[in-house]
Amino acid sequence: MIYSDKVMDHFNNPRNVGVIEDADGVGEVGNPTCGDIMKITIKVDDNDTITDVKFQTLGCGAAIATSSMVTELCKGMKIQDAVKISKQEVAEELDGLPAPKMHCSVLATDGLKVAIDDYLKKHGREPLAGEIKSADPNFDPHADEDDAHHDDED
Amino acid sequence: MTRYLDYSATTPVDERVLEAMMPYFTQEFGNANSLYSLGRDAFRTLEAARESIAKNIGAEKPSEVIFTSGGTESDNAALIGVLNKIAPEGGAHIISSAYEHHAILEPLAWLEKHGYEVTLVKPHTDGHVYAEDIEAAMKPNTKLVTVMHANNEIGAVNDIKAIAEVAHKHGALMHTDAVQSIGKVPFNAAEMGIDLASFSSHKIYGPKGIGALYMKAGTRFDPIIKGGGQEKRRRSGTQNVAGAVGFARALEIMMEEFDTENARLAALRDSAIEQITARLENTEASINSGDRLPNIAPLLIKGVEGESMLLQLDNLGFAVSTGSACSSGSLEPSHVLLSIGVPQEVAHGSLRISVGRHTTQQDIDDLVEALVPIVERLRAMSPVYTRMFCS
Numbered sequence: 001m002i003y004s005d006k007v008m009d010h011f012n013n014p015r016n017v018g019v020i021e022d023a024d025g026v027g028e029v030g031n032p033t034c035g036d037i038m039k040i041t042i043k044v045d046d047n048d049t050i051t052d053v054k055f056q057t058l059g060c061g062a063a064i065a066t067s068s069m070v071t072e073l074c075k076g077m078k079i080q081d082a083v084k085i086s087k088q089e090v091a092e093e094l095d096g097l098p099a100p101k102m103h104c105s106v107l108a109t110d111g112l113k114v115a116i117d118d119y120l121k122k123h124g125r126e127p128l129a130g131e132i133k134s135a136d137p138n139f140d141p142h143a144d145e146d147d148a149h150h151d152d153e154d
Numbered sequence: 155m156t157r158y159l160d161y162s163a164t165t166p167v168d169e170r171v172l173e174a175m176m177p178y179f180t181q182e183f184g185n186a187n188s189l190y191s192l193g194r195d196a197f198r199t200l201e202a203a204r205e206s207i208a209k210n211i212g213a214e215k216p217s218e219v220i221f222t223s224g225g226t227e228s229d230n231a232a233l234i235g236v237l238n239k240i241a242p243e244g245g246a247h248i249i250s251s252a253y254e255h256h257a258i259l260e261p262l263a264w265l266e267k268h269g270y271e272v273t274l275v276k277p278h279t280d281g282h283v284y285a286e287d288i289e290a291a292m293k294p295n296t297k298l299v300t301v302m303h304a305n306n307e308i309g310a311v312n313d314i315k316a317i318a319e320v321a322h323k324h325g326a327l328m329h330t331d332a333v334q335s336i337g338k339v340p341f342n343a344a345e346m347g348i349d350l351a352s353f354s355s356h357k358i359y360g361p362k363g364i365g366a367l368y369m370k371a372g373t374r375f376d377p378i379i380k381g382g383g384q385e386k387r388r389r390s391g392t393q394n395v396a397g398a399v400g401f402a403r404a405l406e407i408m409m410e411e412f413d414t415e416n417a418r419l420a421a422l423r424d425s426a427i428e429q430i431t432a433r434l435e436n437t438e439a440s441i442n443s444g445d446r447l448p449n450i451a452p453l454l455i456k457g458v459e460g461e462s463m464l465l466q467l468d469n470l471g472f473a474v475s476t477g478s479a480c481s482s483g484s485l486e487p488s489h490v491l492l493s494i495g496v497p498q499e500v501a502h503g504s505l506r507i508s509v510g511r512h513t514t515q516q517d518i519d520d521l522v523e524a525l526v527p528i529v530e531r532l533r534a535m536s537p538v539y540t541r542m543f544c545s
Contacts, residue, residue, distance in 0.1 A: 032502075034498075057537070
């Protein structure tokens with residue numbers, strides 16, 4: 001199992017680490033038992049554009065790198081586009097992820113989706129992402145395992 | 155420059171071992187089964203290596219040592235070879251422990267699928283498998299007990315003699331995986347009263363690709379590798395003479411340097427544990443007392459993920475190991491740590507430092523200096539560290 005240079009770059013120099021104190025939306029996914037936890041905070045302007053984003057992650061190299069990549073991808077995007085960022089897109093931007101690590105990129109995109117819905121709910125608007133499994137404190141990543149392996153074969 | 159601190163994974167071949175092996179690649183290359191003098195010389199060399207290993211593991215006869223390709227083959231041969239012979243139709247019961255190496259657990263799972271019964275006894279939180287727990291698991295059809303001598307992740311050393319007594323009292327054979335223990339803690343097959351034991355050369359500064367199975371004379375066995383009938387029909391295949399010479403020499407050096415080297419390693423182990431637990435809050439050794447290997451410092455660094463630590467240490471040139479889920483390609487953290495009662499969220503932060511022949515105090519001091527800021531940085535990046543540990 002070998003990480004690409006791009007994964008190692010984002011792991012060694014993660015972009016946008018931290019917490020936005022007066023965030024418009026907050027998303028937290030994963031739990032300590034499964035080993036990966038990600039928290040993402042976003043600022044959104046009146047045109048629904050993500051103007052700032054920061055993350056904190058407890059997890060492996062892939063978890064940190066995918067979190068970092070998601071923050072880079074979504075900054076400057078409309079929330080309607082950002083909510084559609086897929087785990088495949090994140091993995092591709094990182095020049096690929098080893099098969100057993102694909103579930104890490106799910107966590108990163110899930111975190112962003114939860115933050116976007118949090119923003120929408122605070123403004124009395126309809127959520128875009130809906131139910132996110134990994135936001136459940138009893139989230140079981142094993143449920144995703146087969147799925148993750150299929151992705152790598154694409 | 156890599157500072158290698160993963161001697162439980164593998165070791166570099168000792169120069170003295172390499173020197174002893176060299177003639178057997180290009181000059182004395184004969185097949186030990188050939189009748190002409192080149193073959194007879196190879197045979198004599200092979201038997202001298204066997205005799206040396208037999209003496210150093212406390213076998214009563216050299217013929218009790220069978221050369222194999224390594225620890226995994228020895229484990230497979232011991233379990234499958236014995237059960238195929240004594241209970242070819244299945245139905246026999248085997249007792250083992252929950253924290254064995256996969257080279258034991260996987261053959262056991264295979265046996266279970268093929269009509270055998272398996273009980274895995276849990277080790278205690280002190281890291282040891284207790285003879286009384288083995289006794290409690292006994293059934294009328296128990297035919298084999300296999301418990302590792304020393305655990306490869308936490309370094310706990312089990313009282314195999316006591317467990318062998320229980321096995322024999324109930325008419326079962328006793329096997330132990332001694333891959334991690336040989337040369338590091340006393341081992342004497344006859345005194346321990348075991349029937350079978352597995353060894354590997356590359357953990358003791360010998361070459362990879364060679365190991366041995368100790369099998370007490372008279373043990374009933376059906377070879378798993380069948381062919382030309384080498385190793386007295388117990389393991390077919392042309393013998394690896396250079397490998398056997400290297401393995402024997404490696405074990406001789408371990409025994410010659412046993413007292414001084416193991417005391418030196420234990421001091422390095424203790425220094426690593428003391429410094430890391432003193433410098434970093436919320437860290438502890440998963441076991442830190444009782445009978446254990448001199449060279450493994452098994453640490454739990456709470457609130458960080460093991461693979462992140464490993465990769466960042468690697469950036470600075472330190473090679474260590476972790477039992478975190480993410481390093482293994484599975485989603486479960488180390489079965490060893492879970493078996494001794496370490497909670498999942500703590501097991502993700504395991505760090506195994508294993509020291510060896512070339513490790514110095516400076517290496518340990520430098521590792522500590524490198525590790526402290528890495529852990530602090532990873533904890534600062536965690537969304538839950540404060541919530542989990544500082545409330």
